[in-house]
Amino acid sequence: MPQPVRVHVLGRDLVVERPWASAPRVLADGAELPRDRFGRYRLAASDGERVVTTSFDWRGLLPVLEVGDERVPLDRPLPRGAWLLLAPLLLLSLAGGGAGAGLGVGAAWAAARQLRRATTPARGWAGALCAVAGAVLLYVAVVALLRAVF
Numbered sequence: 001m002p003q004p005v006r007v008h009v010l011g012r013d014l015v016v017e018r019p020w021a022s023a024p025r026v027l028a029d030g031a032e033l034p035r036d037r038f039g040r041y042r043l044a045a046s047d048g049e050r051v052v053t054t055s056f057d058w059r060g061l062l063p064v065l066e067v068g069d070e071r072v073p074l075d076r077p078l079p080r081g082a083w084l085l086l087a088p089l090l091l092l093s094l095a096g097g098g099a100g101a102g103l104g105v106g107a108a109w110a111a112a113r114q115l116r117r118a119t120t121p122a123r124g125w126a127g128a129l130c131a132v133a134g135a136v137l138l139y140v141a142v143v144a145l146l147r148a149v150f
Contacts, residue, residue, distance in 0.1 A: 013029075057073065085128055
């Protein structure tokens with residue numbers, strides 16, 4: 001289970017539980033933030049209330065907490081140049097049909113996780129490269145198997 005993320009927004013310390021979930025919980029002072037009639041979190045600030053939402057940043061491949069106009073990333077950003085490594089997965093996802101899309105998305109997630117969580121940058125890049133190469137090789141094997149069968 002992922003660890004809760006602590007952020008400081010508008011002079012308040014917030015905790016986001018399950019930041020990668022579709023509906024993470026946002027806590028302030030150990031209690032869940034109040035919600036409005038539409039189910040959105042509300043945060044009281046010195047100049048009024050702000051709506052608190054979460055979204056997904058596709059450029060950085062990470063969840064983002066949005067409080068009014070302020071955006072706070074909920075995970076470490078990808079290192080510079082990561083999209084050069086992830087480009088083959090984008091092509092695989094777009095041109096590879098259902099199998100390519102599944103493998104491409106899964107490998108992109110695994111590669112991004114490796115780049116963020118590795119103890120050293122070299123290990124992160126090596127793990128991400130293995131995820132990309134594994135997805136491409138598995139896709140080639142699936143296509144070859146399907147052509148042999150049909």
